[in-house]
Amino acid sequence: MNIKTLTNKLKKRKTKFIIVTGGVCSSLGKGILVSSIGVLLKNSGYSISVMKWDPYLNVDPGTMSPLVHGEVFVTDDGAETDLDLGHYERMLQIHLTRESSVSSGQIYQEVLDAERYGKYLGGNIQMVPHVTDAIKSRLLNFAYKNNVDFVLVEIGGTVGDVEGVIFLEAIRQLRMELNPDQLMLCHLSLVPYLDWANEIKTKPTQHSVILLKKAGLAPDSLFLRTDYKTTLKTKEKLSVMCGVNRDLIFDALTVDMIPKIFVNLKEQKVNERIQKWFGIKNIKKTDLIKWKKLIRIIQNKKRTVKIGLIAKYVGSNDPYLSVIKALEAAGHANKVEVAVEVVEAEKLEKSSKKEVEKTLSKMDGILVPGGFGKRGVEGKILAAKFARENDIPYLGLCLGMQVMLIEFARHVLNLKGASSTEFDKGTKYPVISLLEEQRKINKKGGTMRLGVYPCSLLPGTKARKIYKKDKVLERHRHRYEFNNKYKELFEESGVIFSGIYKKENLVEIAELEKHPFMIACQFHPEFLSTPLKPHPLFKEFIKIVLEKN
Ligand code: GLN
Numbered sequence: 001m002n003i004k005t006l007t008n009k010l011k012k013r014k015t016k017f018i019i020v021t022g023g024v025c026s027s028l029g030k031g032i033l034v035s036s037i038g039v040l041l042k043n044s045g046y047s048i049s050v051m052k053w054d055p056y057l058n059v060d061p062g063t064m065s066p067l068v069h070g071e072v073f074v075t076d077d078g079a080e081t082d083l084d085l086g087h088y089e090r091m092l093q094i095h096l097t098r099e100s101s102v103s104s105g106q107i108y109q110e111v112l113d114a115e116r117y118g119k120y121l122g123g124n125i126q127m128v129p130h131v132t133d134a135i136k137s138r139l140l141n142f143a144y145k146n147n148v149d150f151v152l153v154e155i156g157g158t159v160g161d162v163e164g165v166i167f168l169e170a171i172r173q174l175r176m177e178l179n180p181d182q183l184m185l186c187h188l189s190l191v192p193y194l195d196w197a198n199e200i201k202t203k204p205t206q207h208s209v210i211l212l213k214k215a216g217l218a219p220d221s222l223f224l225r226t227d228y229k230t231t232l233k234t235k236e237k238l239s240v241m242c243g244v245n246r247d248l249i250f251d252a253l254t255v256d257m258i259p260k261i262f263v264n265l266k267e268q269k270v271n272e273r274i275q276k277w278f279g280i281k282n283i284k285k286t287d288l289i290k291w292k293k294l295i296r297i298i299q300n301k302k303r304t305v306k307i308g309l310i311a312k313y314v315g316s317n318d319p320y321l322s323v324i325k326a327l328e329a330a331g332h333a334n335k336v337e338v339a340v341e342v343v344e345a346e347k348l349e350k351s352s353k354k355e356v357e358k359t360l361s362k363m364d365g366i367l368v369p370g371g372f373g374k375r376g377v378e379g380k381i382l383a384a385k386f387a388r389e390n391d392i393p394y395l396g397l398c399l400g401m402q403v404m405l406i407e408f409a410r411h412v413l414n415l416k417g418a419s420s421t422e423f424d425k426g427t428k429y430p431v432i433s434l435l436e437e438q439r440k441i442n443k444k445g446g447t448m449r450l451g452v453y454p455c456s457l458l459p460g461t462k463a464r465k466i467y468k469k470d471k472v473l474e475r476h477r478h479r480y481e482f483n484n485k486y487k488e489l490f491e492e493s494g495v496i497f498s499g500i501y502k503k504e505n506l507v508e509i510a511e512l513e514k515h516p517f518m519i520a521c522q523f524h525p526e527f528l529s530t531p532l533k534p535h536p537l538f539k540e541f542i543k544i545v546l547e548k549n
Pocket of ligand 1: 371480
């Protein structure tokens with residue numbers, strides 16, 4: 001369908017669009033704000049879906065460093081996306097697809113591919129209309145296909161960034177093309193408090209609104225990212241200076257846990273006022289009962305357990321965001337605070353035996369997360385060894401499973417130098433190796449085993465008991481697999497391969513028979529854990545940790 005037909009259909013359907021931009025600086029929590037607005041609307045009974053537009057030129061974040069960009073979040077259909085999609089899925093309890101994740105790189109690639117195929121023969125390809133049309137077409141098709149009441153779009157980056165300009169231009173056009181009350185622009189902006197002046201400052205927000213206006217857009221609503229509640233006077237000032245209705249200026253207050261943001265926004269009547277802006281007559285109330293209950297549980301925690309996260313990337317927790325969130329959620333389910341202690345794998349590797357013991361014996365549980373490349377792997381293997389020998393609960397995710405099996409091969413099966421061909425191409429015992437089909441691949445982007453695959457659970461195993469199901473769907477992002485050539489050898493010595501992808505006979509879960517909890521999976525359960533529905537593997541891991549302490 002062309003853009004015009006789609007626009008007309010969506011006008012008739014009265015699909016509502018909420019676009020969220022960010023001003024002044026990054027890290028204000030646009031993704032959390034979008035999720036929060038979504039939670040309020042969803043819990044009012046509206047259907048919603050979400051898109052993230054990223055201005056960078058990468059086609060997707062799959063090849064970006066996790067330290068620069070944060071974790072790569074994987075959807076059911078195997079898209080490697082921005083971590084904000086993880087926020088949306090966790091808060092909104094929905095499953096998104098690759099269509100929710102758009103980057104400038106994808107848009108330009110689409111336009112340039114079309115040019116090469118001759119779609120625009122004779123034409124002069126331009127930012128407007130060709131690139132803007134490609135952006136609009138993505139949004140309109142998404143809205144049409146999903147057929148929801150509200151489509152929320154987060155525009156990544158900060159207003160004023162060169163890369164983001166074309167996305168704003170697409171929104172400017174859509175605003176004219178859709179009905180006037182069909183597209184609402186919300187701007188999240190920093191309102192800093194200057195300690196030395198004892199004052200909240202509105203100027204940065206005023207300036208970022210000027211930048212929006214330069215792009216032909218005036219915000220309909222402002223969300224003020226602030227550490228302290230702003231006064232009516234502040235809001236009135238911003239209302240005049242920015243031309244935004246006072247009733248649509250809200251505080252996006254810094255709080256100590258995400259669910260409190262929902263409650264806070266609800267108290268400011270964000271939900272009702274958004275509905276009013278869209279001209280909805282029957283304004284619905286939102287229900288946050290489940291989230292309020294969760295807040296109470298979090299506030300009443302009396303015990304803390306310490307989980308050692310054996311990490312390659314240190315300095316920011318974003319590379320492990322979903323893992324940390326899944327641990328937190330498992331803590332809520334067990335009514336215990338989970339303190340995540342990041343242990344740098346590379347440091348561990350260089351430490352003496354005594355130091356390793358000193359560091360790891362402080363942990364109530366050990367988690368080895370996913371990862372790529374050789375750096376730090378030996379440290380992770382040391383951690384797996386320590387967990388196995390000292391009966392410390394161990395949860396291995398993806399690389400964490402490979403590491404657990406390499407360690408077992410080396411120290412229990414006595415296969416000296418056993419490794420993965422990812423780290424040692426010439427290893428004598430390649431217990432982890434590439435499948436035939438992966439050997440032929442040279443391209444890095446989007447070529448791994450990605451997305452959901454079914455995993456059958458072996459009766460009588462811990463995994464089967466934990467999941468209480470015969471078959472589960474789990475998300476993947478890896479290239480290497482357990483090498484079935486060694487399967488019997490492992491089984492004879494007490495490794496149970498409790499989860500299998502039957503179609504290709506691939507190991508999905510491995511567990512140790514004689515250990516309180518040493519379970520690892522080739523997939524990433526963290527992507528399917530939500531605060532209201534923690535993942536069973538994480539939940540059980542923390543439960544056993546608690547029982548042991
Ligand atoms: N590097 C490993 C592989 O590609 C593990 C990947 C991961 O942990 N996500 O198989």
